Amino acid sequence: MPDQPISTASSPADERQPGVPPFRYTARLANEIELAWQDRWAAAGVHHAPNPVGDLSAGFDAAAGRPKAYILDMFPYPSGRGLHVGHPLGYIATDIFARYKRMTGFTVLHAMGYDAFGLPAEQYAVQTGTHPRITTEQNIESMRGQLRRLGLGHDDRRSVATTDVTFYRWTQWIFLQIYNSWYDDRAGRARPIADLVAEFESGALEPISAANPERKPWADLDDLTRRRVVDSWRLAYLDEQPVNWCPMLGTVLANEEVTADGRSERGNYPVYRRPLKQWVLRITAYAERLLRDLDLVDWPEPVKLMQRNWIGRSEGARLRFAVEQTRDAIEVFTTRPDTIFGATYMVLAPEHHLVSAITPEAWPKGTPESWKGASPASSPRDAVAEYRAAAAAKSDVQRQAETKEKTGVFTGSHAINPATGERVPIFIADYVLMGYGTGAIMAVPGHDERDFEFAEAFGLPIRDVVYPAPIAAAAWFLAHTPDADAFPLGWELAIADFVALATGAGYDAARYPELLDVVRTRRAPVGEDAIPVALPAIDQPGGVGERRGAVQAVWIETLGDIIALGFERAREVFAAGKFWRTRGAPYTEPGVAVNSPAIDGLRTNEAKRRAVEHLESLGAGTGAVTYKLRDWLFSRQRYWGEPFPIVFDEHDLPVALPESMLPVELPDLDNFQPEATEDPDAPPRPPLGRASDWAAVTLDLGGGPKSYRRELNTMPQWAGSCWYYLRYLDPTNEREFCDPAVERHWMLGQISNTAGLCGGVDLYVGGVEHAVLHLLYARFWHKALYDLGHVSTVEPFQKLYNQGYILAPAYTDSRGVYVEASEVEERDGGFYHRGEPVRREFGKMGKSLKNSVTPDEICAEFGADTLRLYEMYMGPLDQSKPWNPRDIVGMHRFLQRLWRVMIDEETGASRVVEAAADDTTRRLLHKTIAGVRADCESLQFNTAIAKLNEFTNHLTRTRADSSCPREVAENLILLAAPFVPHIADELWRRVGHDTPGVVLEAFPVADPALLVEDTIELAVQALGKVRCRITVPADAGEDAIREAALADERVRQALAGRTVRKVIVVPGRLVNIVAS
RNA sequence: GCCGGAGUGGCGGAAUGGCAGACGCGACGGAUUCAAAAUCCGUUGCCCGAAAGGGCGUGUGGGUUCAAGUCCCACCUCCGGCACCA
Secondary structure, X not given: OOOOOOOOOOOOHHHOOOOOOOOOOOHHHHHHHHHHHHHHHHHHOOOOOOOOOOOOOOOHHHHOOOOEEEEEEOOOOOOOOOOOOOOHHHHHHHHHHHHHHHHOOOEEEOOOOEOOOOHHHHHHHHHHOOOHHHHHHHHHHHHHHHHHHOOOOOOHHHOOEOOOHHHHHHHHHHHHHHHOEEEEOOOOEEEEHHHHHHHHHHOOOOOOOOOOOOOOOXXXXXXXXXXXXXXXXXXXXXXXXXXXXXXXXXXXXXXXXXXXXXXXXXXXXXXXXXXXXXXXEOHHHHHHHHHHHHHHOEOOHHHHHHHHHHHOOEEEEEEEEEEOOOOOEEEEEEOOHHHHHHOOEEEEOOOOOOHHHHOOOOOOOOOOHHHOOOOOOOOHHHHHHHHHHHHHHOOHHHHHHOOOOOOOEEEEEEEEOOOOOOEEEEEEOXXXXXXXXXXXXXXXXXXXXXXXXXXXXXXXXXXXXXXXXXXXXXXXXXXXXXXXXXXXXXXXXXXXXXXXXXXXXXXXXXOOOOHHHHHHHOOOOOOOOOOOOOOOEOOOOOOOOOOOHHHOEEEEEEOOEEEEEEHHHHHHHHHOOOOOOOOOOOOOOOOEEOOOOOOOOOEXXXXXXXXXXXXXXXXXXXXXXXXXXXXXXXXXXXXXXXXXXXXXXXOOOEEEOOHHHOOOOXXXXXXXXXXXXXOOOOXXXXXXXXXXXXXXXXXXXXXXXXXXXXXXXXXXXXXXHOOHHHHOOOOOOOOOOOOHHHHHXXXXXXXXXXXXXXXXXXEEEEOHHHOOHHHHHHHHHHHHHHHOOOOOOOOOEOEEEEOOOEEEEEEEOOOOOEEOHHHEEEEOOEEEEOOEEOEEEEEEOOOOOOXXXXXXXXXXXXXXXXXXXXXXXXXXXXOOEEOOHHHHXXXXXXXXXXXXXXXXXXOOOEOEEXXXXXXXXXXXXXXXXXXXXXXXXXOOHHHHHHHHHHHHHHHHHHOOOOOEEHHHHHHHHHHHOOOOHHHHHHHHHHOOOOOOOHHHOOOOOOOHHHHOOOEEEEEEEEOOEEEEEEEEEOOOOHHHHHHHHHHOHHHHHHHOOOOEEEEEEEOOOEEEEEEO
16 A cells, blocks of 8 residues: 555654654654554454354355364453553463464454453442443443554454343343253253153153152142242252341352451441342253363363362262151261261251251250250250351351361260161261251261361260271281381381282281281381381382382382382381371271271272172162252342343242343443341342332233233343353344354364364463353353253363463552552662652552553553563463563564664665575574464464564674565564564565555465574583584484594593493484493 | 472573573673763673683482483472362
């Protein structure tokens, strides 16, 4: 576009600094270039990605046949404070990657939206009365401007905000999909709710439900009960859940919003645990799939691990203990059924539903006073009631804070241990949680720390039924060789025997009749002459008794692990009692069962299996799996969120609105505050309750108009972020949340065989703080949509990448209060704020540390390209690194050199000539191409930039006549284009091209022939040091290299008087001469 | 407590088991300038030495290897996650 110059042909003199050439790449020039190109990209729609069908399909034919790349950022909350330089770190990275992908032949989807529902806008509204929609829209607008300034190549037609009615209409629609389905465990997937009714009708499924306590057949249920039964099977259901209820704020609070002393972080009002009827999503139905499918995705291992831990699968057994004197049975979950022989009491969570049923009127004879509660109470009922009330008053946080002290009361009842037939007392205690397992445990104080502490406090029997194999072994060994030092030759063998015995592998009662007796009678025989004990495992092969090196290690196989024994070290550890059960802690690791008639001598894994079999044969339980994951509490007493598409009828039962009545729009309000009250038992009155015209409606939902009242809660902030990546695909679709053909195009792409690949977003970049919640919730919704046939991939995000944080210096004054970092001066190694000395620390950039730096100020000072480059150059993308303003200039100078290589600073004319590059330059160029490509593929932008810098430095140092061969200039521009798109486009234009964006060009490809050198330099090491370097032909043989190395004068000197014992030639690397 | 991740010059950081410190900042010296800023060129891990050269060096201690920042074991420090999960 020569007639339309992008940047000024000459600069007004008054804007320039004297002495600076008019066409030097300064901040002023950078800003001109950048703004002009941003306009041109937008005008030409350079970043538009074509869909196969629908509104956005223009240009699809040209792109058809290319592989797709869907590159996604975790979208921001549009805060009123705007962005600081930490925010765009990930956005810049994805932009570079997206541009790189386009230039290497992909059709790329890259868009940006706003997660705009949420508390800050609502709180601002409460304070000022400004409608959150207004603040939100203003914030989005200013953030858009900030992002545009960075040159991010987003398809702006696809930008969505979760608060748009056209967006949340489909959030509500997805909620209805979830509401109108149930999880079929037999099929392992969600199915439409109509199928469930059919299953009940045909008798294929029993209508089991709390709403049908007598388990009547479906045919015998009335309509209302049928509705209640079906509702209790849905993936979205109403449930009474204990929540943090703050009556003064009129809302429930997340655990993070409650302080350690049980008050609200905001306002310091009391917070109560209180059951409230809430919407809950049945994410637990997906626990197994959410766990299993982590194997399909390319995610950082720590994130997968965090999700696995969060889901918390444990395998074990559900066992039933009959309660004496009542017909009840208490079901417990345990991961160690093999320890049931050591279960000497039971504990129920205070909220357990059986508590009142099993609590008798009077204490049994001989009940210790300490079991009767703090007072102590005169009857079990009083003691239990008192304890339950105290437990209910505590928040989760408080419960955790008091984690050390074990408290509880005796219920007055006993149960029968099904394995031993013994009577065991039943307690209630708050160390047993209602939300996990069955809310009840069998307590095995010999092998569980918590039970042990409780047993110590209440004087309950502690019985060992498992011993660690090496200890069982040691006990035996001691019995036979009381003095280990008297065993200098045979000890290895003895241990070998012994371990075989202990592990059950070579258990031979006839050969070692004493073993069990020894174990039973010699508990914890710690002594000076004790035998070595196991140190943690290594998976290294090695026979029993193998000696290794100076440390006389013995490798012993125990329990399927290989355990290292360093004799002296182990004796030390052993003597210190670290691995030994003395009178202290219980033994909690796997070991060998003892004192357990049905399973004696077995190692834990086998013992668990056999114990379950044994208990099954007694009718006392079955094997079972439990998860830590809880169902997802989905209601919030807030205004600024998605309304539920749900109304309640005259029976107070929920009714889903039909799709045709969507969207359910948020009503306008003047006052956004929930109604506060001091009465903790008053029902919550969410802000939507104020919209009385809205809350009470008359609708015809079939069968004529009737009165309904709307659900007044709103959805949590996570709702929109669960599916926004699907709306980017087809943002303007009014008929569907996303067209299936579009969805397949971008999510499935060319994957025809999904084995081993789950498809989905090709690269998802965001912070680790979302490792669990957002990513788990989104996976859950995606799987539900998959089950119902709305999406084609089982997982939403194929590859996940966590960018690090940008840290910045923060300063505290003498009171420990943060001061504005931008006002701090550095003098003589000290830091001062308004004359006062302050202390420096480093922390995450943000408002709380008063250390934010905005991208706008950096753009003004250096330009966006410099900022982009600096953020990528700071270090590896996934690491946290400190923001150092001093370093930025290095990247600016690099761009100045890049510019100067091709442009005359005085005239602005191109220095590109049609001559060929010299051989060295060409080789270095192709090496750079290969390197930058490899680095881009693996998101190692810091080293890619270093390579570009290195090549540019080579050019500035070698060009004698200040001209630049075209081949060099153009390749360099293309290589730099993804990183610094504005200057690249400007240079591309100035060297004679006319396109709306260099991103449309092809990325350079290295010529393999130029990557191979004719001669290579090898380092020669002698006696462990580099003595010299030799240059040899690249194809030199080992013999020739060896000779050349040995012939070198310096090598000969170093080797003088020594015998060469070995020469190692590593082709292409070095030569190492070993001599003695 | 349990589970992860990370420790390399003055600073940010490079380094398929094969020449530690690429590249950038800073510092020092020089060019330009009346001067400064900006820009450009050169030097720069530490110690000894005028130099040539030598010694020491990737948190600590061991091990494997011809060769370890990189692999193995133990320990120390920092950061993150979970936390009475039976």
